[in-house]
Amino acid sequence: GAGVSQTPSNKVTEKGKYVELRCDPISGHTALYWYRQSLGQGPEFLIYFQGTGAADDSGLPNDRFFAVRPEGSVSTLKIQRTERGDSAVYLCASSSGLRVGHEQFFGPGTRLTVL
């Protein structure tokens, strides 16, 4: 596609429910990143994929969070037993470079609200 797309754009759920957030990167981009941005804060790194494998998942806050990228393109961020503190905008980015510092292109994000 022309840019990074994310679905849904907004998600409202109840505490304790399971949610999946989807990211479709720019075609051909091998690197994919997930970030979380809370109000008044900069994006906070969660996990980074190079191809199908998670190259760095050190930013995932706990084991309720999991992400996959089975075919090296689309990625899904999965959150189990959601808590109110998980409410944030979840941003996905992709880049073509093998180096981590290569320019990253961001999607519009998914605003998650946990009631």
Next chain:
Amino acid sequence: EDKVVQSPLSLVVHEGDTVTLNCSYEVTNFRSLLWYKQEKKAPTFLFMLTSSGIEKKSGRLSSILDKKELFSILNITATQTGDSAIYLCAVVARNTPLVFGKGTRLSVIA
């Protein structure tokens, strides 16, 4: 722990003013510093800086990096209302993803 600090956190200026946004950092094995503009949700890329003292320019925006003093500035001249946004600074260390600052919220009023 890698750290990026931006100042000011917010700024209100009039159209036509020049602004300077600051970003200081403490990281191990610095590789590059990036500036992004965030208007609604998606940050859009502005500059990537890897070498000290070399100014990068794009229209009314320019940026420079000082690797000795560990900071970068982003300048915007002749500001317009369309420049209103959050400006994010991020740093890449060796083999680590972007570490972002909290951003500077710029408001340009007519």
